[in-house]
Amino acid sequence: MNYTSLFGYLLGEVVLTAAAFVILIADVMCHRKDDVGARNQRMAWWTLTGLFLAAVVYAIQFAQGNANFADGTLVINPLNLFFKEVILVITAITVFFSMEEPVSKHVGEYYAMILFAAIGMAFLVTSENLLMIFVSIELLSLSLYALVGFQKQILRSAEGAMKYFAFGAVSAAFLLFGLSYIYGATNSLSLPAIAETFKGDPLMARSPVLLIGILFTLVGFGFKIAVVPFHLWAPDAYEGAAAPVAGFVASGSKVASFVALTKFLLLGVAPAAGAATISFPFTPHFTPGWAPVIALMAFISMVWGNLAAITQTNLKRLLAYSSVAHAGYILVALFGAKAWGQTAIYFYIIVYALTNLGAFGVVTALANKVGGDDIRCFAGVWRRAPGLTVLMMIFMLSLAGIPPLAGFFGKFYLFAAGLAADQMQLGYLWLVITAILMSAVSFYYYLQVLRVFYVNPASRGGPISICPCQRWPMTVIALIIFLIGWYPTALLDWIQGFLQRV
Amino acid sequence: MGGTSFEYSYLLILVLLIGSIFFAVAPLVIARILGPKKESSIKNATYECGLVSKGDPWVQFKVQYYIFTLVFVIFDLETVFLFPWAVAFNALGAFAFVEMLIFIGILAGGLLYAWEKGVLEWR
Amino acid sequence: MLWFVLLFGLMTLVTGICAISVRNIVHCALFAVVFFFGIACLFFTLRAEFLAAVQIIVYIGAIAILILFAIMLTHDVTGEAAGGMIHVGGITGGVVAVAVAGSIMVALFRESLIRNSQSLVERTAAAPQVSVKTIGEALMTPYVVPFEVVSILLTAALVGAIVLALEQRPAKKEGS
Numbered sequence: 001m002n003y004t005s006l007f008g009y010l011l012g013e014v015v016l017t018a019a020a021f022v023i024l025i026a027d028v029m030c031h032r033k034d035d036v037g038a039r040n041q042r043m044a045w046w047t048l049t050g051l052f053l054a055a056v057v058y059a060i061q062f063a064q065g066n067a068n069f070a071d072g073t074l075v076i077n078p079l080n081l082f083f084k085e086v087i088l089v090i091t092a093i094t095v096f097f098s099m100e101e102p103v104s105k106h107v108g109e110y111y112a113m114i115l116f117a118a119i120g121m122a123f124l125v126t127s128e129n130l131l132m133i134f135v136s137i138e139l140l141s142l143s144l145y146a147l148v149g150f151q152k153q154i155l156r157s158a159e160g161a162m163k164y165f166a167f168g169a170v171s172a173a174f175l176l177f178g179l180s181y182i183y184g185a186t187n188s189l190s191l192p193a194i195a196e197t198f199k200g201d202p203l204m205a206r207s208p209v210l211l212i213g214i215l216f217t218l219v220g221f222g223f224k225i226a227v228v229p230f231h232l233w234a235p236d237a238y239e240g241a242a243a244p245v246a247g248f249v250a251s252g253s254k255v256a257s258f259v260a261l262t263k264f265l266l267l268g269v270a271p272a273a274g275a276a277t278i279s280f281p282f283t284p285h286f287t288p289g290w291a292p293v294i295a296l297m298a299f300i301s302m303v304w305g306n307l308a309a310i311t312q313t314n315l316k317r318l319l320a321y322s323s324v325a326h327a328g329y330i331l332v333a334l335f336g337a338k339a340w341g342q343t344a345i346y347f348y349i350i351v352y353a354l355t356n357l358g359a360f361g362v363v364t365a366l367a368n369k370v371g372g373d374d375i376r377c378f379a380g381v382w383r384r385a386p387g388l389t390v391l392m393m394i395f396m397l398s399l400a401g402i403p404p405l406a407g408f409f410g411k412f413y414l415f416a417a418g419l420a421a422d423q424m425q426l427g428y429l430w431l432v433i434t435a436i437l438m439s440a441v442s443f444y445y446y447l448q449v450l451r452v453f454y455v456n457p458a459s460r461g462g463p464i465s466i467c468p469c470q471r472w473p474m475t476v477i478a479l480i481i482f483l484i485g486w487y488p489t490a491l492l493d494w495i496q497g498f499l500q501r502v
Numbered sequence: 503m504g505g506t507s508f509e510y511s512y513l514l515i516l517v518l519l520i521g522s523i524f525f526a527v528a529p530l531v532i533a534r535i536l537g538p539k540k541e542s543s544i545k546n547a548t549y550e551c552g553l554v555s556k557g558d559p560w561v562q563f564k565v566q567y568y569i570f571t572l573v574f575v576i577f578d579l580e581t582v583f584l585f586p587w588a589v590a591f592n593a594l595g596a597f598a599f600v601e602m603l604i605f606i607g608i609l610a611g612g613l614l615y616a617w618e619k620g621v622l623e624w625r
Numbered sequence: 626m627l628w629f630v631l632l633f634g635l636m637t638l639v640t641g642i643c644a645i646s647v648r649n650i651v652h653c654a655l656f657a658v659v660f661f662f663g664i665a666c667l668f669f670t671l672r673a674e675f676l677a678a679v680q681i682i683v684y685i686g687a688i689a690i691l692i693l694f695a696i697m698l699t700h701d702v703t704g705e706a707a708g709g710m711i712h713v714g715g716i717t718g719g720v721v722a723v724a725v726a727g728s729i730m731v732a733l734f735r736e737s738l739i740r741n742s743q744s745l746v747e748r749t750a751a752a753p754q755v756s757v758k759t760i761g762e763a764l765m766t767p768y769v770v771p772f773e774v775v776s777i778l779l780t781a782a783l784v785g786a787i788v789l790a791l792e793q794r795p796a797k798k799e800g801s
Contacts, residue, residue, distance in 0.1 A: 003597050010770070017777060021611045024784065028618045070767040109788045116781040123774060135771045139778045146785025161789075203739055208732035215728075512669060563697040565790055571691045572786045576779050578687040582679050583764065583775070590761025598765040605776045612780035621787055 009067055009076050012057040012084065013119055019050025020115035027108025040102035047095050047111040051118070055088045066501070072128035072190035079346075079498040083125040083259055086350055090252040091118040093357055093473045097244035097364045100467040104150045113150075114248065117143035121256035128191040128267065130179045133260055137175065137224060140256065141168045144249055148241040160233075160240020167223055167233040175220025181213030182269070191268035198271040205271045206288065214269055214290050218297075221264070224257035227331065228300040231324045235312075238320040243367055246316055247360025250323050251353035258330060258349045265290060266338050273335075277427025285427070294331050298431060301328030302438040309445050315363055315375050318445060319356065322399060325442060326352055329414055329435050335428045336417030339499060344417040346495045348410035351398070351484060355407060358477040359395040362388055365470045370461075375449060380458025388466055389453050394478045398485070400446040401439055406484035411439060413492070569621050573613070580609055630670045637663030650696050658689045675757045 007014070023046050027039060058081050067076040091114060103110055120140030127133055145168060149161025183189055185207050186197045198204050222230040238246040265273075274289020276296070286292055305325030312318040330352075333344040365388060366381060367373040382389045398407035418432040484491050547554070587602050616622060637660055644656035661684035668677035764772045 003600075006769075017608070021608075021615075024615045025611065025618065028615060070770070073768065073770045104788075106788045109784055112784060113781065113788075116777060116784075119774075119777060123770075127770075129771075131768060132771050132774070135774045135778065139774060139781060142778060142785060143781050146781070146789060149789050152789065207739065208735040212728060212732040563694070565698060567694045568691075568698055569787060569790050571687075571694045572790065573783065575683075575687040575691055576783045578683060579779060580776075582683060583772070586675065586757050586761030586764060588761075589757045590759075590765065593758070593762060594765050601765055601769055601772065604773060608773070608776040608780055609783075612783040615784060616787060619787060619791070621791060 005067075006069060006074075009061070009069060009074055012054040012061070013122055015054045015057060016050055016115050016119050016122070019047065019053075020112045020119070023047060023050075023115070024108050024112040036102050036105050036107060039107045041099055043107050043111045044095050044099040047115060048092055050115065051088050051092045051095070054122075055085060058084050058088070068128075070129075071188075072192065073132040075126055075128050077498075078501045079495075080126040082494075082498055083255065083346075084122045086255060086353070087118060087121045087125065087252055090248070090255065090353060090357060091115075091121075093361070093477070094244050094248040094252070096469045096473045097247065097361050098242070099469040101368065103242040103245065104152070106150070110147070110150060113143045113147050117147065117248070117252070121252055124256040125259045127260075128263060130183060130189045130191075133264070134176055134179055137220070137257070137260070138172060140253060141172065141224070144245075144253060147245045148237050148249065150245065151240075151242055154240070157240040157242075160237040164233045164237040167230070171220045171223035171230060174216045178213045178216025178218075178220065181209055182217065183213075185210035185213060191263060194268045195270065210269070210272060211288055211290075214272060215293060217264070218290060218293055221257060221261045222297060225254060225261065225327045225330075226320075226324050227297045227327045228304045228324060231301070231305070234324060235317040235320040238316045239314055239373075243316070243360050243364035243373070246319075247357045247364070250319065250360060251357040254323070254327070254356075255349050255353045258327075258345060262334065262342060262345050265294075265334055266342060270338065275427065277425070278430045279425060279427055291335060294334055295428070295431060298328045298331035299434055301325060301331070302434055306438045306441045306445075309442070310448075312445075313374055313376070315373050315378065315449065316360075318375065318449065319359055319363075322442065322445070323356060325438065326399070329411060329439075332428070332431050332435050333414040333417040335421035335431075337420055339496075340420060341417045342499060343492065343495050344410075344413040347488075347492055348414050350491070351406040351410040351481070354477050355395050355398045355481055358391065358474050358481070359399065361470060361474045361477070362392045362395065365466050365474075366464065369464045375452050376456075378449075379452050379456035380454075381464075382454045383458045384461060385464040385466060387471070388464075388474070391474050391478050392453055393450055394481060396446040396450050398481050400443050404482075404485050406481045406488065409485065409488035411435075413488075566624060573616060573621070576609070576612070580606070630667070633663050633666040633670060637667065650699070651693070654689065654692045654696055657692065658685055661685050661689065672754065675755070675760055 023043055026046070027043055061076060062078060062081050064076075066078075067074075069075070094114060095111065098110070098114075117140055120136045120138075120143060123136035124133065124140060127136060145161055145165045148164050149158055151157040182194065186194045186204070188194050188197065204210060219230065223233070226234040237249065241249065269290065272289050273291045274287040276284075276286055276292035278284045301324050305321050305323075305328060309318050309321035309325065312321060330345055330348055333341045333348070335341065336344060363373055366378065366385065370377045370381060370384075394405065398405035401408045401411040415432045415435055418428050418435070419426065421428045583605065584602070587598065591598060640656045640659040640663060644653050644660055647653050647656060661680060664684075665677045665680040668674075668680055
């Protein structure tokens with residue numbers, strides 16, 4: 001084993017870790033006496049420097065060849081590097097959002113925890129090993145629990161963190177238990193090696209021990225991606241967390257978890273899929289495996305997420321339920337043919353994460369100035385912050401999936417992948433129809449939010465000034481959503497190209 | 503019992519366990535059986551002499567106890583990783599040493615932070 | 626050996642149930658200690674000596690102390706009577722627990738049917754005995770990346786816990 005090259009592969013994460021420690025210790029040692037706002041800005045720039053350096057390292061690694069270190073604990077290929085870059089971008093935008101106003105007086109810890117979470121995400125998208133996946137999910141979750149609870153003076157924040165933590169702890173136990181069963185059944189930890197065992201052993205695909213392991217693992221993943229019935233933490237955690245943190249949980253953590261879940265299911269245990277198809281004159285056909293579980297979770301998430309979102313009066317809770325619904329849409333594509341399904345999921349998760357981050361950015365920028373994050377507080381914001389309202393319109397319409405925007409093509413690819421599943425026998429048509437119907441339902445609440453922003457009579461107050469550190473990242477996100485909407489094939493070709501070079 | 507040498511090697515611990523439980527429980531039981539019992543309200547008071555205690559004896563402790571234990575748990579977990587490293591050290595060579603240095607270094611960074619934050623000061 | 630497994634299993638089960646049903650939370654914590662010890666004993670019977678030692682060092686040596694100190698921070702140790710376990714949450718939890726346990730048992734049983742009565746236990750019994758040295762070598766050689774990530778994880782836990790716990794309590798002061 002070559003330790004020097006290992007260090008080279010890990011350099012990006014090493015940079016992030018070093019940045020986290022420098023921030024953590026510099027803030028508490030050198031800047032303790034300074035004003036909180038000034039410290040916040042200084043530490044934010046340090047964080048951004050660290051993120052930028054790591055991004056440069058990953059960019060250089062693109063040019064080098066693929067590598068697979070020790071049983072898939074560290075897999076370097078263009079796809080993984082691309083997702084690491086996406087995570088760095090999401091983290092950087094989160095940092096920009098938190099720049100104007102410190103989330104808490106523990107500034108250094110805040111940015112260090114964001115970096116720790118980013119390290120966890122980076123490891124999560126880059127590993128194809130069950131042990132590594134578990135450890136990085138834990139690093140990610142632990143940092144996020146703390147981040148959600150950072151505003152301790154607010155009871156809501158403490159409650160959100162507590163619920164997030166309690167659910168997270170139980171689901172981590174399920175995840176670890178499931179992974180141990182998978183290891184017990186297949187005697188290997190790396191996903192490609194697990195896939196190999198199916199070839200040698202025809203009984204493996206319906207081994208009950210393996211299936212129960214997969215089931216429990218899906219409970220753990222279901223918590224991370226917040227699908228029904230493991231979504232209960234999401235509304236409270238999103239509502240309690242500071243808006244930038246909520247955006248970070250809703251985007252960065254989702255990207256990393258979905259990439260890991262997709263790899264786990266399609267790369268590792270694909271032969272144990274089973275089936276949950278309903279062919280034309282209503283003849284359901286079930287075979288045990290992960291497909292029925294995923295289909296059920298997708299179905300309930302789409303229905304429940306969208307219906308519950310309608311009744312919400314708090315914008316962050318509404319976004320939480322909408323994210324539950326979106327997680328359901330994404331699961332539909334898991335049934336697609338391997339390459340096509342993967343492409344659709346990767347495409348959508350990037351678009352979705354950026355859009356959601358933008359929506360939470362609008363909440364960050366406005367919530368304090370309009371007096372809360374209830375939807376009614378945003379009444380008539382159109383007159384007070386016209387630019388931001390236009391951005392919000394773009395984000396909401398993209399989440400709803402209105403044609404010229406990226407969200408539409410994302411959903412289109414997802415549902416197309418769902419249709420192409422089951423060897424073109426339309427076995428998962430029932431899921432796709434649910435998804436399309438529920439997307440139509442989701443128009444209602446997204447447009448309802450926009451109606452409040454635009455039509456409802458304005459509350460008192462003059463124009464709202466938005467910090468450039470929030471305005472510019474949001475504008476860039478909106479532009480990206482527009483560009484992907486105009487040239488969806490560009491991103492699609494990119495992802496497909498990366499997938500071929502895996 | 504059908505055990506192998508593995509089980510028998512732990513038999514001693516089991517014997518020790520039973521022995522220690524016996525030595526703890528036996529005096530209590532013997533005292534209960536042999537001791538004469540003459541109960542009165544004065545004898546049953548919390549303090550046979552002195553003032554009668556007032557209020558709830560339960561007080562809320564300082565949060566610092568908790569933070570100290572937290573730090574302790576973290577470094578207790580570190581020893582768990584140190585132990586197999588130490589056992590396998592001879593077979594592994596210099597890089598294992600560097601790996602453990604990094605591991606401890608990262609945790610020491612956390613400790614340095616806690617120190618500077620003033621967590622370790624008793625207030 | 627089987628008798629020991631049953632004995633330790635029963636001990637774990639009973640103390641586990643006590644730990645969640647007793648009203649005084651100090652007693653709950655003490656039952657949890659015995660519960661952790663039962664788990665450690667079960668690890669011994671599975672021949673995972675290192676794991677058993679870790680279980681005792683970490684859970685009884687550290688986590689139990691942490692739980693006790695956390696209890697010391699609370700205002701009151703005996704809450705209202707929970708009204709037994711017969712309420713909506715208790716019943717749902719019970720059903721889920723039974724379902725989880727049942728599905729595991731059914732899976733293990735059916736696994737041995739599929740594999741021509743060669744049970745999972747027999748197959749795993751053939752695995753080589755894992756010594757502390759093997760664990761050390763595995764941690765240092767193939768699994769060095771997760772090993773180092775664990776140190777970041779522990780530091781993140783330390784920092785997060787300090788931030789969440791280290792807050793000046795509101796002016797209301799009692800005792801100490």
